[in-house]
Amino acid sequence: MARPHNPLPGLGLSLGITLAWLGLLVVVPLAALVSKAAQLSGQQWLAIITDPRVVAAVRLSLGAAAVAALVDAALGLLLAWVLVRYRFVGRGLADAAVDLPFALPTAVAGIALTALYAPDGWLGHILQGYLGLKVAFAPPGIAIALAFVGLPFVVRTLQPVLQGLDRELEQAAVCLGATPAQVFWRVILPQLRPALVTGTTMAFARAVGEYGSVVFISGNLPGQTEIAPLLIVTKLEAYDYVGATAIACWLLVLATAVLLAVGWLQARQKTAWQAHG
Amino acid sequence: MSIEVKNIDKHFDAFHVLRDVSLRVESGELVALLGPSGSGKTTLLRVIAGLERQDRGQVWHHDDNVSGQPVRERNVGFVFQHFALFSHLDVFENIAFALRVRKRPQAEVRARVDELLRLVQLHGYEHRLPAQLSGGQRQRVALARALAARPKVLLLDEPFSALDAQVRKDLRAWLRRLHDEVRTTCLFVTHDQEEAFELADRVVLFRDGAIEQVGTPDQLYREPSSAFVMKFLGHVQLLDGDVAGEQWRSRDGALQLPVPHGLAAGPTQAALRLHDVDLLPAGASEGWPAQVERLHSSGPRLTVTLRVGPGALPLRVELVGEHGAAPQPGDHVRVWPRQVRFWAG
Numbered sequence: 001m002a003r004p005h006n007p008l009p010g011l012g013l014s015l016g017i018t019l020a021w022l023g024l025l026v027v028v029p030l031a032a033l034v035s036k037a038a039q040l041s042g043q044q045w046l047a048i049i050t051d052p053r054v055v056a057a058v059r060l061s062l063g064a065a066a067v068a069a070l071v072d073a074a075l076g077l078l079l080a081w082v083l084v085r086y087r088f089v090g091r092g093l094a095d096a097a098v099d100l101p102f103a104l105p106t107a108v109a110g111i112a113l114t115a116l117y118a119p120d121g122w123l124g125h126i127l128q129g130y131l132g133l134k135v136a137f138a139p140p141g142i143a144i145a146l147a148f149v150g151l152p153f154v155v156r157t158l159q160p161v162l163q164g165l166d167r168e169l170e171q172a173a174v175c176l177g178a179t180p181a182q183v184f185w186r187v188i189l190p191q192l193r194p195a196l197v198t199g200t201t202m203a204f205a206r207a208v209g210e211y212g213s214v215v216f217i218s219g220n221l222p223g224q225t226e227i228a229p230l231l232i233v234t235k236l237e238a239y240d241y242v243g244a245t246a247i248a249c250w251l252l253v254l255a256t257a258v259l260l261a262v263g264w265l266q267a268r269q270k271t272a273w274q275a276h277g
Numbered sequence: 278m279s280i281e282v283k284n285i286d287k288h289f290d291a292f293h294v295l296r297d298v299s300l301r302v303e304s305g306e307l308v309a310l311l312g313p314s315g316s317g318k319t320t321l322l323r324v325i326a327g328l329e330r331q332d333r334g335q336v337w338h339h340d341d342n343v344s345g346q347p348v349r350e351r352n353v354g355f356v357f358q359h360f361a362l363f364s365h366l367d368v369f370e371n372i373a374f375a376l377r378v379r380k381r382p383q384a385e386v387r388a389r390v391d392e393l394l395r396l397v398q399l400h401g402y403e404h405r406l407p408a409q410l411s412g413g414q415r416q417r418v419a420l421a422r423a424l425a426a427r428p429k430v431l432l433l434d435e436p437f438s439a440l441d442a443q444v445r446k447d448l449r450a451w452l453r454r455l456h457d458e459v460r461t462t463c464l465f466v467t468h469d470q471e472e473a474f475e476l477a478d479r480v481v482l483f484r485d486g487a488i489e490q491v492g493t494p495d496q497l498y499r500e501p502s503s504a505f506v507m508k509f510l511g512h513v514q515l516l517d518g519d520v521a522g523e524q525w526r527s528r529d530g531a532l533q534l535p536v537p538h539g540l541a542a543g544p545t546q547a548a549l550r551l552h553d554v555d556l557l558p559a560g561a562s563e564g565w566p567a568q569v570e571r572l573h574s575s576g577p578r579l580t581v582t583l584r585v586g587p588g589a590l591p592l593r594v595e596l597v598g599e600h601g602a603a604p605q606p607g608d609h610v611r612v613w614p615r616q617v618r619f620w621a622g
Contacts, residue, residue: 166361168357168359168361169361169363171328171348171355171357171361172355172357172361172363172422173363173374173378174328174348174349175326175328175348175349175353175354175355175423176374176375176378176422176423176425176426177349177352177375177378177379177426178349178374178378179349179378182378186363186374186377186378187363190363190365191364191365
């Protein structure tokens, strides 16, 4: 059997190492999770995940993560655009600061955000006092914390694509009579869309599982401001391992479904373009 | 629509890329901006389009001073060197772009794009993506796209440089026919003198950000205004020397030529067109003694490299057409220039 010649040697070895690591780090823990949850019968499992407290927590987690991901998409696009297209004093510093949510222990971020948005905090004081908007210890606070941790995903996936954009395409569009808004919607955004979707999806995935930065700001009222990861931890602390893994599995299923759906949509769009020809 | 630029100056930081450039292009003309790279020709094209803002001077489209007008309002068709097609849009939508942004009704868009597809001979390709086209096809899409909104002027930046030799030749002839058909005023940038001469009604030759000479290809060839023009048009050899009295003498003193009356004494270059030099037998009574060094044939043209005179000055001669009794390397011959131009310098 002739194998297509590959200029890089060692496919077998490198593939083996890759699969071994993938197995040890990803597949085995997930398999353990599933096997633990498998101790439950289908009915028991259903009972756990349809428990109102669990339903509320999962809904809050997914909802807040979705809102946070959309906020990240808009803000991240703006931030990446400014960092790539403009030269200004402090640009390097701003660029480095984008990674802070990656580097900072999430608990630190959570405490800082709580201090800021709490009713007696700088911003919380203004928002609640003058606008009547409760941020900390309410869903908006959760979304803010999740948007904070997800922002770098969008910025860092968009930056290289923005840098590689051919400026002549924009000039061509302007010559053809396009307004700045038309240039953005018809020429720039279509080129950024795949990277934007990828970055937003990663921000969403990260937000669904985020724990550290949220527990301080959310208030953790069961059924109201309690997120799914916290519920899992609560169950673990109560030695309810099976219950915890059941929720974890459910979260895993939902998150995977969302990721698959996004991937499918993107693939469909791509083939739709190709099928055009 | 005529195009006129008046006293254009442009700097890129410390680099003075356009120096007091003035030029008028008549309605319906096809004009080539020719020159070595970095001579400012592309910058002038971009100034006319509005993609660059001049430091000083004016741009007129017919009777309108558009010097301060944004690109979008100038309605120029611009074809970029690498075509700049929208890769996410198919051929139809690329061509339709200018009409879409003007929110024209669908029926009108369809009719106009169909018309243009026929014009650029790409009927049946409207649903291809740019990535699925050859270089020549992309070029034609870029052209159709630029023509869609019936621009006042069509500007092409090195339109053929990204294509391979045969496609380039075909497209050149095709573009000339297209221009004769649509009669849009047209300026194109090139560094290829053959391309400029074949296509253009008039050629504008640039040197270091200024216009060196403007004229029909024939004028440039017959009446070059400087040694630079002659040299840029090619097939010319410049010999350094001095004029004293009625004689030009090469630097090493070995070669002499009679000069016209009234030529000022001093350092002077003699410019010889390679095909204006006669190759004579070694026993001839006139001409400079020379030895053949190398032969190089390119189709109908045979280039002979010689060493002339005691100083073994290198000289090339081109023989065109039949050259049955071609000399061989090592042969001794004599050469004599039929026509020489002298340039003080």
